[in-house]
Amino acid sequence: MNEHLSPEDISRWFAGERGGELQRHAGECETCSARLDGMESALAEFRGSAHDWSAAQPASAPRIAWGPPVRHMAWRWILAAASLLILASGPAWWHFRQQARATEMARADALLEQVDAEISRAVPQTMEPLVGLVAWGSGPTDESQKKEMQ
């Protein structure tokens, strides 16, 4: 390659396309080497200016406590409290249920007793006051009934 680098070749060079021919010519040709150096200096100065400009700014990294986000913390607390509530209310609920069952059983027993009492009555309850008026022993005896038969 005897021709000098074209302007596009210089742009290609800095865009990363550096073929063997280009590299060889740049190494041998003082004119092209100087042009490449000039462009490289300009880009290096530009880089330096950007770094200096940024470094001169009073901006600094924020002081943030990079803990878990508040929303996540709140959810964790809510879940923990709910779990605790469920665990704590378990025995209480069991106790309440046992009491309710006992009360129900007692009521059922009372009802059964009442039914038993009703069944074992000699006369209906409405007739019970009359039973008191009748003296079972004052009726005719077996002997007087025999005499009457004779």
Place this chain on the structure above:
Amino acid sequence: MEPVVTTRWVPNAVDLTREIEDFDAVVRLYWPRVFRYALASLRDRDAAESVAQDCFLKAYRAHRKFRGEASLSTWLMRIAVNLVRDSIRSSRLRFWNRTRAAAPDFDLVSQSLADGGSSPEGAVLAKERVAAVWSVVATLSERQRAVFLLRFVEDLDLLEIAAVTGLREGTVKVHLFRALEAVRKRMGESQ
């Protein structure tokens, strides 16, 4: 034509997930890079700071999903590039860009060049060159500017730029070539 091949150390996923657990250290380490990219892109200190903060906030919220497929730096820069793009597209920032085209403090730049040992005349020329590049960068398309800044300010190679921008390597090269052509033409005019 052969592409420039760069080799770099690529940490494994375990290192990366361990690294991200100490998020304070992540912010301290990567804040300057993210802020610098945002500042160079937006030319507005407040907007750049806002983008950098949003970038780390987004990264923090998503860091448990980070599996180390890309380097931490690439991942953060990808978020930053997207946020800068969103900022540029917002009408509010366009208004500010039109009315207040902030530029680097070229006195500071020439001071740093003078400290580097160049003559006062050389520093003035360098200042003009730098101003010319900044003025071209302001006229580049959004993608060309992003690619140019990632390459020549953040020193990323083509594959890293492709990973950060989500573009193919060939597309990155085309954008970079066009941006360089614009810079080279402007430099030719100013010389």
